[in-house]
Amino acid sequence: MSDRLLEVRDLATTFATAGGPLPAVGGVSFDLNQNETLGIVGESGSGKTVLSRTIMGLQPRTNVTVSGSARLNGFEVVGASEEAKRGIWGTEVAMVFQDPMTSLNPVMRIGKQIDEVLRVRLGMDKAAAKARAIELLELVGIPSPVERYRAYPGQLSGGMRQRVVIAIALACSPKLLMADEPTTGLDVTIQAQILNLLDRLKSQLQMSVILVTHDLGVVATRTSRIIVMYAGRVVETGSTRDVFQNHRMPYTRALLESSPKVASHSHTRLQAIPGRPPNLMKLTAGCAFAPRCAYATERCHRERPELTAAEGPGHAFACWNPLPTTRGAS
Numbered sequence: 248m249s250d251r252l253l254e255v256r257d258l259a260t261t262f263a264t265a266g267g268p269l270p271a272v273g274g275v276s277f278d279l280n281q282n283e284t285l286g287i288v289g290e291s292g293s294g295k296t297v298l299s300r301t302i303m304g305l306q307p308r309t310n311v312t313v314s315g316s317a318r319l320n321g322f323e324v325v326g327a328s329e330e331a332k333r334g335i336w337g338t339e340v341a342m343v344f345q346d347p348m349t350s351l352n353p354v355m356r357i358g359k360q361i362d363e364v365l366r367v368r369l370g371m372d373k374a375a376a377k378a379r380a381i382e383l384l385e386l387v388g389i390p391s392p393v394e395r396y397r398a399y400p401g402q403l404s405g406g407m408r409q410r411v412v413i414a415i416a417l418a419c420s421p422k423l424l425m426a427d428e429p430t431t432g433l434d435v436t437i438q439a440q441i442l443n444l445l446d447r448l449k450s451q452l453q454m455s456v457i458l459v460t461h462d463l464g465v466v467a468t469r470t471s472r473i474i475v476m477y478a479g480r481v482v483e484t485g486s487t488r489d490v491f492q493n494h495r496m497p498y499t500r501a502l503l504e505s506s507p508k509v510a511s512h513s514h515t516r517l518q519a520i521p522g523r524p525p526n527l528m529k530l531t532a533g534c535a536f537a538p539r540c541a542y543a544t545e546r547c548h549r550e551r552p553e554l555t556a557a558e559g560p561g562h563a564f565a566c567w568n569p570l571p572t573t574r575g576a577s
C-alpha cells in the first residue's frame with residue numbers, strides 16, 4: 248500500500264473581489280507521505296494560508312472558485328459538500344492557526360472546550376471526555392493539567408494557549424496536522440518549545456505535519472521537504488537540504504538572507520527583500536519575481552518559467568537564470 252497521505256494537483260483558488268479576480272493560489276501540486284513533515288514558506292501574502300485552507304476545504308462560501316484536486320487519504324476535498332468535509336475535519340486533518348486567541352473561546356474554560364470536541368465528534372460521555380481532555384493537556388506539556396482544565400484562556404500565557412489549541416487539534420487523532428505560523432508572535436524560547444512539541448507529537452502519534460511559515464529558520468531542522476511559494480505558486484521545492492544549500496531560484500536565496508535565524512547562523516548580513524510583493528490582480532505573463540530580481544532578463548518579464556527538475560531528488564525550481572548549482576562543489 249502506498250504511504251501517500253495527501254496529493255495536491257494543480258490546485259488553484261481565486262477570489263472574486265470588487266477590483267476583479269484575485270488568484271491567491273495559482274496552480275500548486277505536491278505530495279505528502281505519512282509521517283512526513285513538509286514546510287511551506289514564503290513572504291506574507293504569497294498564498295500559504297489560502298493554500299492550507301483550500302486543502303482543508305475551508306473557504307468562504309461565496310466569491311471563491313477552487314479548481315484542481317486535493318486528495319486526502321483518498322478523499323477529494325475539492326467540490327466536496329460541507330457535510331462530507333465535516334467527516335474529515337478533526338479525524339483526517341486538523342489545523343492550528345497563528346493566533347490561539349482567535350481559535351479559543353475566551354469565556355469558556357479550556358477543559359470544556361476540549362470536552363466539547365470529544366463529546367460532539369467522538370460521542371464520549373462527560374466523565375470520559377474530561378479524563379481524555381486532561382490526558383490531552385498532559386500530552387501537550389501543560390503542567391498541572393487537572394488544575395489547568397478549569398482555567399480560562401486569558402489566565403494562560405501565549406505559549407500555553409497555543410498548547411491548548413494543539414490539544415484540541417489532536418482530540419480526534421488526525422493523520423495530518425497543519426500548523427499555520429504556529430509560533431509567530433511568540434517569543435523565541437517559547438517558539439522553540441512549541442516547535443519541539445510538534446516534533447515530538449509527530450513521532451509519538453505518527454502524524455504527518457505541514458508547517459507553514461514566513462521564516463525559513465523555523466523549518467530548517469524540522470522538515471524533510473520544503474515548498475517555497477511566491478505570488479500563489481511554487482517557485483522552488485526539494486529536500487530541506489537542497490533548498491538551503493543548493494537553491495537555484497533567486498527568491499529562495501532572498502528569503503534565506505532575510506531570515507534572522509538563518510542569516511545569523513551563516514554570518515550573512517540580514518537583508519530585507521527589496522521591493523514589494525506583487526499585486527496579484529495585476530500579474531503579468533512573466534516571472535512574478537522579475538520586478539524585484541537582480542538576475543532578471545528581458546525573457547523573465549515576458550514568459551513565466553515552469554517548475555523544472557534539478558539534480559536532487561524531488562528538487563525543482565522555476566527560473567530562467569538559475570543560480571549555479573553547488574552540488575559536487577564541496
Ligand SMILES: Nc1ncnc2c1ncn2[C@@H]1O[C@H](COP(=O)(O)OP(=O)(O)O)[C@@H](O)[C@H]1O
Nearest residue numbers: 262269271290291292293294295296297298527
Ligand atoms: N477571503 C479573501 N478574499 C480576497 N482575497 C483574499 C482572501 N483571503 C486571502 N486573500 C488574498 O490572498 C492572498 C494570499 O493570502 P494568504 O494566503 O493569507 O497569504 P500568506 O498566508 O502567505 O501570508 C493575499 O493577497 C490576500 O490578500
Ligand code: SF4
Nearest residue numbers: 534537540547566567
Ligand atoms: S525567472 Fe528571471 S526574474 Fe524570475 S527569478 Fe529567475 S532570473 Fe529572476
Ligand SMILES: [Mg+2]
Nearest residue numbers: 295296427428
Ligand atoms: Mg498566512
